[in-house]
Each structure stands twice: as structure tokens, then as C-alpha cells.
Amino acid sequence: MKIIAIFLGFLLSILSFSTTGECELLREGGTFVYDDEDGDMVVVVIENNKHTEHHKGNKYIVESDIKWISDCEYNASLVKATLPDMALFKKGDILNIKVDKIDGDDIYYTRTIKKMKFKGKMTKTREF
Numbered sequence: 001m002k003i004i005a006i007f008l009g010f011l012l013s014i015l016s017f018s019t020t021g022e023c024e025l026l027r028e029g030g031t032f033v034y035d036d037e038d039g040d041m042v043v044v045v046i047e048n049n050k051h052t053e054h055h056k057g058n059k060y061i062v063e064s065d066i067k068w069i070s071d072c073e074y075n076a077s078l079v080k081a082t083l084p085d086m087a088l089f090k091k092g093d094i095l096n097i098k099v100d101k102i103d104g105d106d107i108y109y110t111r112t113i114k115k116m117k118f119k120g121k122m123t124k125t126r127e128f
Contacts, residue, residue: 023072023099025124026107034122044122051076055083062086064095072099089113 021027032044036055043054046066053062060083064076076095093113101108105124110117 021071022102025102025105026099027068027071031125032107032122033125034120060084069096073097 026032026046029046029048032046034042034044036042040056045052045054049066049068051064051066055061061080062078062083063080064078066074066076068074074097076097078089078091078093078095080091081089096112098110098112099107100110100119106121107124108119108121110119112118
């Protein structure tokens, strides 16, 4: 009987972890930051299935709608972009984000758009 109780406790702990999800840090939304190609900080706000990136000190923005595919993967459908180098992308284009690893507040991911893949890292922050 004691072995059954230990096994059930172990099983419940596994189930509670899987329902919480390892990507809860991202799914709960909030403010994240990453550095662009020029080393400038980009502020990303994720809330209510909306993804908004603020580039070059709020001079440019990228807005997308999020649709979660799984606990650690979502598609972002482009709604609006004012970045000059976004001319290749149109409203409705899909950017797929798949989380590879989470380490503390750091989220390592692979993003794919139009068959192009890029690795990246963003960090959850509470400063903004």
C-alpha cells in the first residue's frame, strides 16, 4: 500500500508539472528584451495573444497576433510593421516561434519565416 501511495504521489507531481507547462514564463506574457543586429535593445510586450515589438527607442514597431500551437510554440501573424527592413514581409505573414530552452528568465528560441530560420534569445524583464 505504501508503494502505491508513493507511486501516486510521483504520478501527480509529473501531471501537475505537465499541466503547468515548461513554457509558462512565455505563455503568461509580460515584457521581454533582446538585442537587434545593431546591438540596440528591442522591447517585446506579449499580452492577450498580442505580440508587440518596440525598436530603436519606440521609433518603429512590429505588431502581431499570436496563436499558440503547443505549450512551447506559437505562430505570430503580422498585423503591422513600421521597421524599414520589414519590406519583404506583408500583413498576414506568419512567423513561427519554437522555444528550445528556458534558463531562468532567458528564453532561447528558433524563429522561422518564409523558410528562413534564425536562433535567438530574449529575457523576461520586470523593468518596464
